[in-house]
Amino acid sequence: MVAERKKASIAELEAKAKVLRRHIIEMTTEAASGHPTSSLSAVEVVTALYFGGFLNVDPKQPHWPDRDRIILSKGHACPVLYSAMAEAGFFPTSLLLTLRKLGSVLEGHPNLKRLPGIEASTGSLGQGLSIGVGQALGLRMDKRSSHVFVIIGDGEMGEGQVWEALATAHKYKLGNLTAIIDQNGYQQTGAAKDVLDQTPFADKLAAFGWHVQTIEGNKMAPVVEALEKATAITDRPTAIVSQTQKGFGILPILEEEHDLNYHGKPLSKKLAEKALALLKG
Template identity: 50%
Template sequence: MIRDIDYLQRLSKQIRKDILIMLHKAGSGHTGGSLSAVELLIALFWGKLRQDPKNPHWSERDRFVLSKGHAAPALYAILAHLGYFPKEELFHLRELGARLQGHPDCKFTPGIEVPTGSLGQGLSMANGMAIATRLDKLSTRVYVLLGDGEVQEGQVWEAAMSAAHYKLDNLCAILDNNGLQIDGWVKDVMQIEPLAAKWKAFGWTVIEIDGHDFKQIFEALDKAEKIKERPTIIIAHTIKGKGVSFFENQAKYHGVAPNTEELEMALKELEH
């Protein structure tokens, strides 16, 4: 486990560089939502998850589900830096026959638990994992990363109700609340507020944080681990396109890769 914040902040810049280079080389993919999730994923994979990159199917590992599967470039960069597969594979993103497809695929990519990208389904799958590992009497915890546009899906709320009903205290959801989706501001497409009140009403413990502040993320993850007989959701307030000024809070970069000029400018910004 690594919780050296200075180190993790430097790592976050490198992960962002990798994401942008991957997307540029592929010529397609999701920029904004990959960049917004970087600190959340780093905090989980370096500072919380029990895992073994050399044995991805270790039975006592913690599970992670990327429900917002379009942020796969961020997860791939994380997994490569941890040694799940060679970093060189990052730069074959979305190539025919490559292991790193546009959305996660557990059949081919080490470190991926379930295929995701059809939005709204990840929390249901995480519920199943939480129940199964509890039945197997494992101390495993299950984490799931949701997008804020994603929680417009009805299945998310069915899963929220189910998790509370079964008192899944080994389940922690994290909401990447960056305020934007492919069609614009979430509040304009389909209002989801008041988020905290809704999750509380469904029987969840709710923690709200700045999703780019490592200290707050770690405190929230540690607190969630101590909650008994109810699931926890961490509502992480983030910035779409975080780290590159001209990508930030721009809906058009939801599913658009940077061009050559944008990549060069972005990499220069990330040097500072």
């Protein structure tokens, strides 16, 4: 059986967030590839889900049918997911340093066939929310109390399929589905507002019939509060527009490097040392 959900304090969650950030830097620098800054923006949300009592999963029974589901639709940010999974006990933290290496189950994008605990194989942007809609529908048919959380990038909102999924979730009043938009403001080639401005997210999501909250997503207390509110609503799908900063936690380094996006690049060993110093526990 699965243990009672444990609620950690905000201070404990903040400390855990720092641990995740250190893992993200260490593993991507060791891999010499990957997306550390895309991972760092989503740390508070992922930390709160796994360790704040929201995501009811059991690392010893990763396929337990009544578990909650988490889908990282912005699959390139998987270092944040792997870090949380390792800390939660899905696999040893030592495995994190095998990220992206031949033979490792920690692939460059999440692969459910190889890593128990991954709920959707992502990496082609735009599909995660639709998969979450299907899971939420299926779980509800079986009268399971499971909740489905989907984390989407703000650049990813350019994929039309996300809007198809938003409409579908509304049609079926999926109260067991929560979408979290990690609005870190950047995508591959520049600022999201310059590439393809999808804002205002909150107004658009509300117009699609969703319950919407907009929060400061790199602060733990509002993240926890928003997840509490979202999971208490059961008559319609809920969205959290999580306004974050890409690379949060190592921003001074990105400023020094004159690149606040720093998309898809690991830190050099030298910069990683500086980053880890910034992220001391």
